[in-house]
Amino acid sequence: MDDQLKGITSGYHERMHRIGLFEPLFKLKSKSGKDRDGVPIDYYGLGMLTLLFFFEHMLMRKKAGVRELARYLADLTSNEISLDAKGYESLARSIIETFRPPGGKRAAHLFYNWETRRTEESLYSYLKAAKHDLESYSQYYVLDEHGLELIFATKEFFSEFQLSINQLLLRKQLEKGEFAGALRQIEEMRMNVEQLQERMRKVKQEIQRNIISDEAYQRYEQTIQDVHQRLQRENEEFEELLAFVHETRDRLSYEKTDRRDQRAYELILRIDGELGEVHYQHSLLLKKSIELNTTVLKAARESLYFVAVNSFNFDQEIVARLIATPLPVQAARVLVEPVLALEQYQGWSPLTVFAPQHIGGDESTNEAAQFLSISSEEQKRIDQKIQRQNFTRIMEIINQLFQDAGTFTLRQMVEQLQATGQAQLLNHRSFYDFWLLLHQNSPLEIAKFKNNDEQVFTFAGAQQVFGKNVKRIIVEELPETVSVNERYEIQNFIFQLGR
Numbered sequence: 001m002d003d004q005l006k007g008i009t010s011g012y013h014e015r016m017h018r019i020g021l022f023e024p025l026f027k028l029k030s031k032s033g034k035d036r037d038g039v040p041i042d043y044y045g046l047g048m049l050t051l052l053f054f055f056e057h058m059l060m061r062k063k064a065g066v067r068e069l070a071r072y073l074a075d076l077t078s079n080e081i082s083l084d085a086k087g088y089e090s091l092a093r094s095i096i097e098t099f100r101p102p103g104g105k106r107a108a109h110l111f112y113n114w115e116t117r118r119t120e121e122s123l124y125s126y127l128k129a130a131k132h133d134l135e136s137y138s139q140y141y142v143l144d145e146h147g148l149e150l151i152f153a154t155k156e157f158f159s160e161f162q163l164s165i166n167q168l169l170l171r172k173q174l175e176k177g178e179f180a181g182a183l184r185q186i187e188e189m190r191m192n193v194e195q196l197q198e199r200m201r202k203v204k205q206e207i208q209r210n211i212i213s214d215e216a217y218q219r220y221e222q223t224i225q226d227v228h229q230r231l232q233r234e235n236e237e238f239e240e241l242l243a244f245v246h247e248t249r250d251r252l253s254y255e256k257t258d259r260r261d262q263r264a265y266e267l268i269l270r271i272d273g274e275l276g277e278v279h280y281q282h283s284l285l286l287k288k289s290i291e292l293n294t295t296v297l298k299a300a301r302e303s304l305y306f307v308a309v310n311s312f313n314f315d316q317e318i319v320a321r322l323i324a325t326p327l328p329v330q331a332a333r334v335l336v337e338p339v340l341a342l343e344q345y346q347g348w349s350p351l352t353v354f355a356p357q358h359i360g361g362d363e364s365t366n367e368a369a370q371f372l373s374i375s376s377e378e379q380k381r382i383d384q385k386i387q388r389q390n391f392t393r394i395m396e397i398i399n400q401l402f403q404d405a406g407t408f409t410l411r412q413m414v415e416q417l418q419a420t421g422q423a424q425l426l427n428h429r430s431f432y433d434f435w436l437l438l439h440q441n442s443p444l445e446i447a448k449f450k451n452n453d454e455q456v457f458t459f460a461g462a463q464q465v466f467g468k469n470v471k472r473i474i475v476e477e478l479p480e481t482v483s484v485n486e487r488y489e490i491q492n493f494i495f496q497l498g499r
Contacts, residue, residue, distance in 0.1 A: 007180055009115040017122045020109030021150045024098050024126065033091075035082045041091065046073065048154070050095045054127065054143050055151050063131060063140040066092050096141065099126040126150065163192040163282075164230075167237045174244060179267035186274050193281050200227075200288050221293075228289040235286055235419075238279040245272050283419055290418060390430035395465045397422065398495070410435060410493045411482050426484050435475070435493055442475040443498065472498035 029044035053072055057064040069092040070085070083091065101107060107124040126147035130140045143151070166189045173182040203223070249272055252265040322332055401416045417423055425431055438444065478492040 007184055010181065012115040013113055013120060013122075016109075016111045016113070018153065020111070020122050020124065021146060021153060023109055023124075024107060028095065028098055031094075033094075035087070036084075037082045039081065041081060043095065046077075046091070047095050047098065049073075049076070050092075050099070051126070051143065051147055051151055054141060054147070058142055064142075065138050065140045066096060067138060069096070096127065099147070100128075100141070163189060163196070163234055164237070166192060167234065167241065171241060171244070174241075174248065174271075177264070179264060179271060182271055183267065183274065186271065186278060190274075190278050190281070193278060193285065196285055197281075197288075200285060200292070203227075204288075204292060224289060224292050228286070228293060231282070231286045231289050235279075235282060238275075238282060242272075242275060242279060245275060286419055287415060387430065387433070390428070391434050392465065394425070394431060394434050397425070399465050407494065407496045409478065410490070410495070411480075413495075414482060414484055426488065432488060432490050435490065438473065439475045439477065439493060442473065444473040444475075446471055446473075466497060470497045474498055 025044060025047050028047040031041075031043040033041045033043065035041060050069060053069060054064055057068075066089060070088040073081075073092060074083070074085070074088045099107075107126070109122045109124065110119060111122070112118075113120045124146040125144040127141045128144040130142045132139055166185055170182055170185045170189070173179075173185060203220075206220070245268065249265070249268045252261065252268055255261050318336060321327075321335065327335065397417075398413065401413065401420070414426065417425055474496040476494050476496075478494055480492050481489055482492050483489050
């Protein structure tokens, strides 16, 4: 059997423990009580509301018992359930006794553990007694650890951080050397990324369909910003995990002394490849979040603006209101002012009129002082120096981003610059001059840099950046174009270093 299949039963007790958390809700669902009109009572839904009721009272630091719960249920279900005060109190007591058995014992869930091959028991405590009022004979309750765990397990906010939790678990498994379990953990992370991709697609559709007001726009903008910040944190954790895996791989490559070390080295190679693939899919999510924030939200904002402009009726909103409702002069001015043009005034400034005037003849005006201008040859050398520095900087960024890859495309570099926060480089003309000149001189031989050829002199820093092993630089044209931003669009190229 495969090592990964052998680990299926690992942690079986914990998984069954989480399934058993919902058993009290299923017990309430099997109840068949009715109100005075014969309408069935939704014990299942009221049980969940009971947990939320005690959770909110914990947050507000208020006491809550059977009577407080009965009053809450009476106010909440007055239009759906017909019960008197004693009926609501009996209903509240029945629900509380389901989560907290009257005998004082904790709720138990029996199951067969396929990991240990024996029957085991999970104990749960959803509600625990808090204070007791002797004067009114009232017992107050608060949520216990498993009640809080059930609340968090049913909240969607908790699932949003599942990928970050899996990253932490993966780091622990790698530190302990549990490589087989780490492969299974990476598969779970892959499913988390696929779920995030589906959610991002739905969010994009919701933005395009549902932004009909400025409040909705602000809400979606905040949601996308939160998602982008979380994806950035997860991306940083992915980079740290990959660095840790590379260190472990390099260490094991020198320690292959027996069969066990060879097996560990093979597993760490699989982990390196699969984790890199998941990281790549996650980086695409980060790119989509940037796209949502820059293009989709901007388009929704513009459409919202034009809808408001087109729906504005000057006669109805301004003229009819001024005529139908007598307004004071100041109020009428405030109403009309937003639709009026800005006041324009033309005149002579006193500073201009009384400023010192230049008085002189034609000879004096013809002999105006001028700054010394540099020659065209010296200006050309200065421009070449600036261009050579810019091209050297671009080659350093290429070497930094694609150090392990011998071949990549211009589109990949643009995506990497946007993902790593270096998009400001894409706003400079030098970036596009670099690719155009490099394509014109491809293949570019490094040996030519020793000469003073003007065509290759601007790439003189290539040998220092890429090292002596690089003999030539090859750039070939691809059919598609790359739309970098609103200002620049360039043909896609494939870049290759010849060894």
